[in-house]
Amino acid sequence: MPDLMHVLGAYMDSADGPSVMAATRVLEQELSSETHRHARGQLFGSIKGLISVHLDEGVWIVPAIHAVWIPPHHAHSGRSYGPYHGWSAYIAEAACASLPKQPCTIRVSGLLREAVLRLASLTPEAAVSPSEAQLHICAVVLDEIRGLPVEEFGLPFPRDARLQRIARALMANPADPRDMEDWADFGAISSRTLSRRFVTETGFNFTSWRQRVRLLRSLEMLAEGMSVTAIALDLGYASVSAYIGLFRRTFGQTPASYRLRARAL
Structure with a gap:
């Protein structure tokens, strides 16, 4: 049975699937990713540790209690520093219309973090076909990204x-x-x-x-x-x-x- 990360990969460049999908990651060693892009927007969040996200527009730092928003189709790469426990929310392109059009750093609310972690705990089957209650959680994630203040952790x-x-x-x-x-x-x-x-x-x-x-x-x-x-x-x-x-x-x-x-x- 495919795990959640494999399921997410199948929807990165697809118009299908729920408006929000999420996953967590725990890293004991530093890790870097190659430059890539996808049709879904992505919100990187940190529970413990720090990562940097590199884009054409500049570098964004993701310390704990903050997150970096990357709109669809923006090329980016990432690197962790020391032990890292973080999460990502992946937003369907159609749902990104009312979200920030440019990469930015936002201060994460407890509500946003808990909503994303709830979605990240779903089984692969539930992540692909969320219940009515889970769709409400997706809506909370979108509302929080829309309304949270932008923080100055970017380097244009x-x-x-x-x-x-x-x-x-x-x-x-x-x-x-x-x-x-x-x-x-x-x-x-x-x-x-x-x-x-x-x-x-x-x-x-x-x-x-x-x-x-x-x-x-x-x-x-x-x-x-x-x-x-x-x-x-x-x-x-x-x-x-x-x-x-x-x-x-x-x-x-x-x-x-x-x-x-x-x-x-």
């Missing part, structure tokens, strides 16, 4: 090829100490154009975008179990207190508090 990617070269180098090594003039030379672009186009194409100035790369990478490092001091040093912060202060201003809590909260969920 610039479109200009010169800026992309700079952006990818910074993502590969967030601690790189080069200043804007050096990065402009690296990208074969003037520093003035670099500064102007970064704001136009990402909504962040270059310095803020660079800070965000470091902060999002620090979420991954926290999930991997690294100490706050080691993270601050590895990412090139002037001091541990500078890292903690920026983290608190951005995420509303200290790195240590974030780690404790994520482990408690």
Whole structure:
């Protein structure tokens, strides 16, 4: 008898099947997926641990209590960091018409999480042919995705090829100490154009975008179990207190508090 993941695979690019299907996954080791796309929209959620989702538009981080929404037909890949327990809801393309049109990160409500986990617990037969009660749960999932607030855990990617070269180098090594003039030379672009186009194409100035790369990478490092001091040093912060202060201003809590909260969920 096929398991739920095999059943889900059969409906990824089909107009048939229920509006919402769901599954959970537990990973003890890090795992990465190749770039792929499907006709169903997908919502990645985390119960424990962290994953990053890479799209053409940028990189989205999925810490605990948040989820990434990917509309249908968007190419994406994913990677987990440390032990991970998460869930995914797969939304039929027709049901995505009233959902966000662009990838985004949303704060997960307890109701959304429990509704998805309920659907993920169904047998393959029930997942394909849900009862009236289960259809109500599907409707709850759609309503929650529609109404929950968008959170700023994304990192928009610039479109200009010169800026992309700079952006990818910074993502590969967030601690790189080069200043804007050096990065402009690296990208074969003037520093003035670099500064102007970064704001136009990402909504962040270059310095803020660079800070965000470091902060999002620090979420991954926290999930991997690294100490706050080691993270601050590895990412090139002037001091541990500078890292903690920026983290608190951005995420509303200290790195240590974030780690404790994520482990408690």
